[in-house]
Amino acid sequence: MSDVAQALGGASFTGFARVEELAPQGMISFRGDLSDPVVQEALRAATGLEMPAQRGIVQAEERALGWMSPDEAILLMPHAALGGVLVELRAALAGQHHLAVDVSDARVTFRLSGPGAREVLAKLAPVDLSPAAFAEGELRRTRVAQVAAAFWLSGAEEIALICFRSVARYVFDLLAVSAAEGGEVRAF
Amino acid sequence: MLLIQCPYCDEALPELEFAYAGEAHIARPADPSALSDEEWRDFLFIRTNTRGPHFERWRHIHGCGQFFNAVRDTVSDRFLMTYKAGEPRPVLNALEAAE
Numbered sequence: 001m002s003d004v005a006q007a008l009g010g011a012s013f014t015g016f017a018r019v020e021e022l023a024p025q026g027m028i029s030f031r032g033d034l035s036d037p038v039v040q041e042a043l044r045a046a047t048g049l050e051m052p053a054q055r056g057i058v059q060a061e062e063r064a065l066g067w068m069s070p071d072e073a074i075l076l077m078p079h080a081a082l083g084g085v086l087v088e089l090r091a092a093l094a095g096q097h098h099l100a101v102d103v104s105d106a107r108v109t110f111r112l113s114g115p116g117a118r119e120v121l122a123k124l125a126p127v128d129l130s131p132a133a134f135a136e137g138e139l140r141r142t143r144v145a146q147v148a149a150a151f152w153l154s155g156a157e158e159i160a161l162i163c164f165r166s167v168a169r170y171v172f173d174l175l176a177v178s179a180a181e182g183g184e185v186r187a188f
Numbered sequence: 189m190l191l192i193q194c195p196y197c198d199e200a201l202p203e204l205e206f207a208y209a210g211e212a213h214i215a216r217p218a219d220p221s222a223l224s225d226e227e228w229r230d231f232l233f234i235r236t237n238t239r240g241p242h243f244e245r246w247r248h249i250h251g252c253g254q255f256f257n258a259v260r261d262t263v264s265d266r267f268l269m270t271y272k273a274g275e276p277r278p279v280l281n282a283l284e285a286a287e
Binding site for chain 1: 189196197198199201202204205250251252253254
């Protein structure tokens, strides 16, 4: 297999929190009626994860399954596993109205880590990121300054954020400026 | 900032994530080619332009991406309610009484 090129070559920045571009991961965009038990079962079988509720994301090791809208889910997994998952999904839902597409190269993933991670994002997104309001298991689709993005807690003091690859540099620079030393607000 | 209740995400979310999408409950004619020019003009351009509660479409464009309907007071900018696309038009009197 050819090497997968990173949008920013694995850029990173350390201020009062750390911002880094993660190695490319496998990402499948799934569209179909998520309330349909057949669809739920197919997703469960293909990912090994339970379908999360509204606005939720379920994670286990290197895999994740997230609710994007009533008819859209996102599946994350290691690159090497993607082909198998796609084949399995398509076989399980053959003849049924659905769409499962490899969108790994369409998006980039960033990781914010450190005690200030929430604050870096709180300055950029219209979301209450206080620990009381934004908890693990929630997948928040919103905007970061001028562009669409989605993020969730991927660990204690660690946030994963995905956005379109075409705006990777813009989002990285935003996060880096927001994380710059001296920019702490200490709201949380 | 206004908070708008998205009926699909089932949560009140910031206005920044939404986009206005025109007046609601305007049905496309079943047979467009049978319409006169005046009827077609009315369908395309003539809107109620209400002062007060207004039925309108919104889209949660930076979230779940779904279109839904809302009743918003054009004087106070207050959202009286939001409901899923395809659901019947709510009765205004009951809504105003509940305010």
